[in-house]
Amino acid sequence: MLRLLLRRHLATVRGAGLVLALVALLTAAVATTAVREVADLRARQVEHAVQDLTPLVRDVVSTSGRTPGTTTGTSPPLGGLVEGDPVPQVPPDPGWDxxxxxxxxxxxxxxxxxxxxxxxxxxxxxxxxxxxxxVPGSGLEENAVVLRATARLDESFRLVDGAWPAATPIAVTPAGPAGDAPVEVVATERTAETLGWEIGEDYRADVWQHPPLRLVGVVAPVDPDAGTWYHQPFGLEPQVTKDFERGDLATAAAYTAPAMIDALAARGAQTRLWYPVTTQGLDAADVPALAAQVRGLTNDTPEVVPGDPVRLQAATGLAGVLDEVVAERVGTDAVLAVLLVGPLGALVAAVALAARLLVERGRATLAVLRARGATSGQLHALVAAEGLVVCVPAAAAGLVLGLVVRPGGLTGTQVLLTVVAAVAPAAAGAASVPRDLRPQRADLTGRRRSRARLTAELLLVGLAVVATALLLRRGVVSGGVDPLLAATPLLVSAAATVLAVRAAPHVARVLERALARRDDLVAFLGAARATRAPAGGVVPALALVLCVTVTASSAVVLSTLRAGTERQAHLEVGADLRVTGPVVTPEALAGLRDHDGVAEVATVARLDDVGTIVHDAPGTDGRTPVAVLVADADALARVQAAVPGAPTGVQELDEPPDDGTLRVVAHGVPGGEDAVLELGEASVDVEVAARVGTVPGVPVHTPFVLVDAGRAAGALGVAPEPRTALVALDDHGAAGAVRDLVRDVVGERATVDDPRSAAAARMSSPSVAGIAVAAATAVAVAGVLGVLVVAMMLVLAAPDRERLLGVLRSLGLRRGEARGIVAWEVGPWAVVALVVGGALGLVVPALLRAGVDLTPLTGGGRQPSLALDPVLALAGAAGFVAVVVVGTLLASVGGRSAAVDGTREE
Amino acid sequence: MTGTGTGTAVADARAAAGGGEILCRGLVRVFATDGIEVQALQGLDLGVGPSELVAVVGASGSGKSTLLNVLSGMDTPTAGSAVVAGTDLLAMGAHQRVRFRRTTVGFVWQQTARNLLPYLTAAENVLLPLEVAGAVPRSRRAARVRELLELLGVADVADRRPGRMSGGQQQRVAIAVAVANGPRVLLADEPTGELDEAASVDVLEALRGVNAETGVTTLLVTHDPAVAEHVARTVQIRDGRTSTEVLRREEVDEHGATRHVAEEFAVLDRVGRLQLSADFVAALDLRDRVRLALEPDRVEVRPDRAGPGGTEGGR
Structure with missing residues (x-):
């Protein structure tokens, strides 16, 4: 009987069941996908941070001055440290395996x-x-060879020609290795070629007693891109330094047998032990633990092999980088939490609404069953069973759908979320079975409910105020998961919604009074119904407000991050284009200036010599070493006129006082306005026109002074060679078009940066890209939920409306007017949602900005100010209108079948 | 005491008022909201004996729906006492309430939707309370369903859903559902309210048949005075109190012809109050106060032509 009841009953409430199923499906799909996505995002954050490091920073490295595998450490007295010449011996293998x-x-x-x-x-x-x-014919003025032995020579290299090196007799004297027997070595082709070495030939060292080297084989790297080469300098190819005074100098590496190295390095071994570090597959949740474990390792000096002179003294830059990842993650998590908590709230509201719909649709059945003696437990079980029958397959389908869209590992958390998505609507349905299933007479029911509601709402508003106050008082924090920050936006949204729901009838009443004077039935009736028989109530209004809030705050957060990143990028690049690298010659400068689209070019040079500012600041020795930047001040001021954070006072640098004093802009220089700048032989009085944090586009991390090029030439007698050109364009956004042409003028090796590309690179980092994806998802989910909520709201009101429309049609209501009545059911709430949600869309990011350090996401600098891209704002508003329209259309489909149900059941 | 024909109906009714299947004493139900009080029942007394069929008649707003809600255990009176088939409705817990609904009372309402599930056939609808209560052994349930449908004369529509039955058939199936678990009391709220005259007669006769066949005590609430003609005892409710009763019987006169006799009685409550019928009040233009005179075998009520209005009289 229960099965029959379930089947037949479900068929009659299939509209509600479908909505419930959709909500469960959506919940399961989004929640499980979000879990995978966030895990993936974090993994990518780690990857992004760690894999950008060179192995030299990343890998765990230990260095030592001794050779592993030798019992006594350096220089075992092969042949005996005795009077006379030691006898060369073949050294034993050190047992590096x-x-x-x-x-x-x-x-x-x-x-x-x-x-x-x-x-x-x-x-x-x-x-x-x-x-x-x-070596005659090598063309090298000097060459030096690092002799190196590695434990895995044949794994890093393959033999191209000749043989692997073997141990040969060697002696060690206090002066170092000695002997006549050639030491066998191998080297790469590039090395042999550069040094002019050939297989089978001996090459003498320019060191007393040092045995000659014999090239026995030529090798090639197995993987030239492997991280191991960072630890083996010159291993792949020699470093050749061009010195115009002395000629080319080469430093190369040659590989010998492990047995030989202790003797060869008798005057100082450089031992390097390392573990390559790869964070691929690292569970991002383990990052803090990993950082701690890495610290534990680096603070320890364990023995590797008992008794061996070489112990592991690990060092790595990994821990610091991991700390940065954790810090960045705090910001990302906070933003994500704020973005996701909105759809979550809307989801809860939608579940509540769907459950109510299920119960409303089944009300007649429940009433009959109760009258026939079914217990409350049986009724709850029936509704819960209905919910489960619908939601379990839907949630499972959602999980699978999510896995199809975003493949990844299935974790316990995801299964748990799926179960919650399946059970929650059923539980909500069971919970919304009212105690009294009979129709209520509004005048005969008590006010207890409304008192409880008032209390709950006052509590909510109070909580929101307290949370906001706490958040604002606490200010920006970093570190740790922050429930306050995540909860505050939801609390504020909910509080604003209940206030709006309370205020809406009063507004509608004013509207009603105004419209009553007009000769328009629909408007008057619509307003009257909105006041006296509202279709929704708090739950759908809350859901709609949250949907709009999510959309608006996503738009504001993204706009803010983008604007902040662009501002920071503009500050870092310092102009529309920055050209660095080669010296910008006067010809190149003229070429740049003549370029189409180029408005102005300023060059900045940093003098090789460090100057000293002599000042009168108390508590110091009165001398501060400074870098001296020389710029075309007038041009620089014009180029950076539109750059945020550009220093003031630059344009005054070429208008110094008449007494020959040099005017400077300074950073990190204490003391008063008047000081003396010493540079080489020159010494000149300076007047500090302004103190600045930085000159945009010219990264200098030490104290500096900026002087005008023309004045500096006279006062300091310098003619600097600028390597930075800051370019202002006629069209600020046309950097892409000008970029290549600039290279033609300045030189191929020039690096050309523009703020937009720099910002784009920053925006594509996993954190910011992840936030963008999360925001887009949140908006999409909010959109779908909005459609469902509008549809459910209208379907819930359908029986009443059909009765009303039946009466009105018999009085001659036209179809268009009937649609108007429907529009009035949803319209006021949509307007409330748009107004309140739009306002909250600004408040929520403001709370976020007040509570979270966003600078790790924007690339540093100062906390970005709130911004809203008008395109995004318009798109959001248009999207919401579309959501309401689609929801209304959906309800008209569902409502027709509901009306049929209604007439049959009553 | 059932239906038609004996001369002792009045005495039986009096006996029933002292104790029986349904016994209400000074029943008060006050709805209070926003400081406004609505007195739906104002000290109602009612007694119905076992196997009796009684119609409660009253105008809209007279309190008859409230009475039925109280008797069906859906509403709790503010004061007074109500006992149905030995169950004290004021002291009923959740478990008792479920048992009360399963086995003690059966209901028939005006709207089909409240009686029958639209997606179950007539037979399935009758089976439903049997399944819910579980009182009848599983093996006997199908037979019980058939039996009930035959008793109500709707065996031919056993496999039809309510949407494909006439209004009268629906209500007869509803009666079958209501008595499925063999309740001691059957409560019917305007069971013919949505039916035409012929169908109404069918349904009322069906109710009477069930009452006669199973001996279930039946209380019928209606606003339709015509219904009362099918019932031996009719209780009129006005302003939350029982005001008059009409007892009907058939008499055989000296010529051997059967004639229907209906006698109207005013209800005298325990403290001696009675309500005059509106006709009487209008006919003699009784207002404000009346003169009462005790005669050896009666009490006379006469208009007070002399005095001005002021105090309420006639109650």
């Missing part, structure tokens, strides 16, 4: 996730550069 095994074991005993992050260990031992005698 055992040492690497020790390192592997050390890593394995570390806790996860650290042990999974540490890759296969490696080690090299090398000598200091050994000066070699010239």
């Amino acid at each position: 055992r040492f690497l095994a020790g390192m592997r074991e050390l890593a394995a005993t570390r806790p996860a996730p650290l042990r999974d992050v540490l890759g296969a260990p490696d080690l090299t031992v090398q000598t200091r550069p050994v000066a070699m005698r010239d």
